[in-house]
Amino acid sequence: MTTPLQRIHNVRLATMTDAGYGLIDDGVVVFDHNQIHYAGSRAEAPEYPQAEQIDGHGGLLTPGLIDCHTHLVWAGSRADEFAQRLHGVSYADIAAQGGGIAATVRATRAATEQQLAEVTTPRLQALMREGVTTVEIKSGYGLSLADERKQLRAARQLAVQHPISVATTLLAAHAVPPEFKDRADAYIDEVVNCIIPTLAKEGLADAVDAFCESVGFNPAQTERVFQAAKAANLPVKLHAEQLSNQHGSALAARYQALSCDHLEYLDEAGVKAMAAAGTVAVLLPGAFYFLRETKQPPLALLREHGVPIAISTDANPGTSPILSLQLMLQMAATLFRMTPEECLRGVTVNAAKALGLNDRGQLREGLRADLCLWDVDDPAALTYQFGTNPLVACWHHGARR
DSSP states (O other), rough: OSSSSSEEEEEOOOOOOSSSSSSSEEEEEEOOOOOEEEEGGGGGOOOOOOEEEEEEEEEEEEOOEEEOOOOOOOSSHHHHHHHHHHOOOOOOHHHEEEEEEEHHHHHHHHHHHHHHHHHHHHHHHHHHHEEEEEEEEEEESSSSHHHHHHHHHHHHHHHHHHHEEEEEEEETTSSGGGGGGTTTHHHHHHHHIIHHHHHTTTOOOOOEEEEESTTTHHHHHHHHHHHHHHHHOOOOEEESSSSHHHHOHHHHTTTSSSSEETTTTTTHHHHHHHHHHHOEEEEEEEHHHTTTOOOOOOHHHHHHTTEEEEEOOOOOOTTTTOOOOHHHHHHHHHHOOOOOHHHOOOOHHHHHTTHHHHHSSSSOSSSSSOOEESOOOSSTTTHHOOSOOOOEEETTTTTTT
8 A cells, every 4th residue: 555655865855935937956855645743854854664765866856837727628719810810910900700709609619518528628737748747727708607617617527527726707797799799798697696696606616817907897887796706605717907907906906806817917006906905916928928028017016016926827728729838937027028037937826816815835844745856956957948848847736548
């Protein structure tokens, strides 16, 4: 019988327990299927003679990676639209032909829950191969009670079928569905009076999100969504300040939002509001890259005011069809000039904060044993290089997968 205790030694630890990496040379981590029992230097480690001994061969041990903003469950493909745009067809023309998010909504509505889980599995496995142990999955391509439920149920199903934790976010306020064309307020009525309370009661959502933007929902409509989430005892998140400054981040901060995401047009007032509320800034370099944006998030202001910064793939079919969190580390450094320490914190401890999860994201006694062992000795290497995968082993809830 396998001993419940495991002891990894001969590793360098990136504990993420201070402002940087929290490095410990010649480290040891002892854990079981529930939690970490010790994370520190070998010289100070208890013996734990009953533990299974695992030699890390001088590699780097980090917390399991956390992808805190994805739209991973969808059906259909938008590769044809990508090709059209490269041939000079405008997004407006594509949308007029029934493309864009409307195409994804049609395909997602037509798929069964099981079909959604099946088409999402390869995407999820791609993230897992790179060390992701927790992933957030949003709805938002159903835009009706039945179809938003179907997306969230598929996400829950994936968590049962695979050794990965899934946090679900209800994003019914993502776009106006075709049956509510030119009636955005009426659709928000449906979201706040039916979709949010029903799916919250069914336990399918861990948080509520909205798209506050000139091409999405205005601040007044967004606030109605937040009020409904609060009534359902669900925390909120927000797609904010991606294409323009709608002051959504300051609004979200008033509702103690877990995170505000994108943030290219965020101003100092919004940064200060987020800092005061403890709201995490989730930056999405994949969408910035894919859309060929030029307006960068206000990194200097976020640093100045001490706003925690997370990084995520924003995996979705339209604006960030990217399934590599390791690539996001490199993009965040190259495109946004984030430091390697900020990048790794952005997919560990700060990503956990963005999901309201205080039991992971660091190597610390009492936290979950979500661990990644890498064939590198310098943690900066995880940001520096891409196109290769240095992951040696990964543990989710103390079980090697």
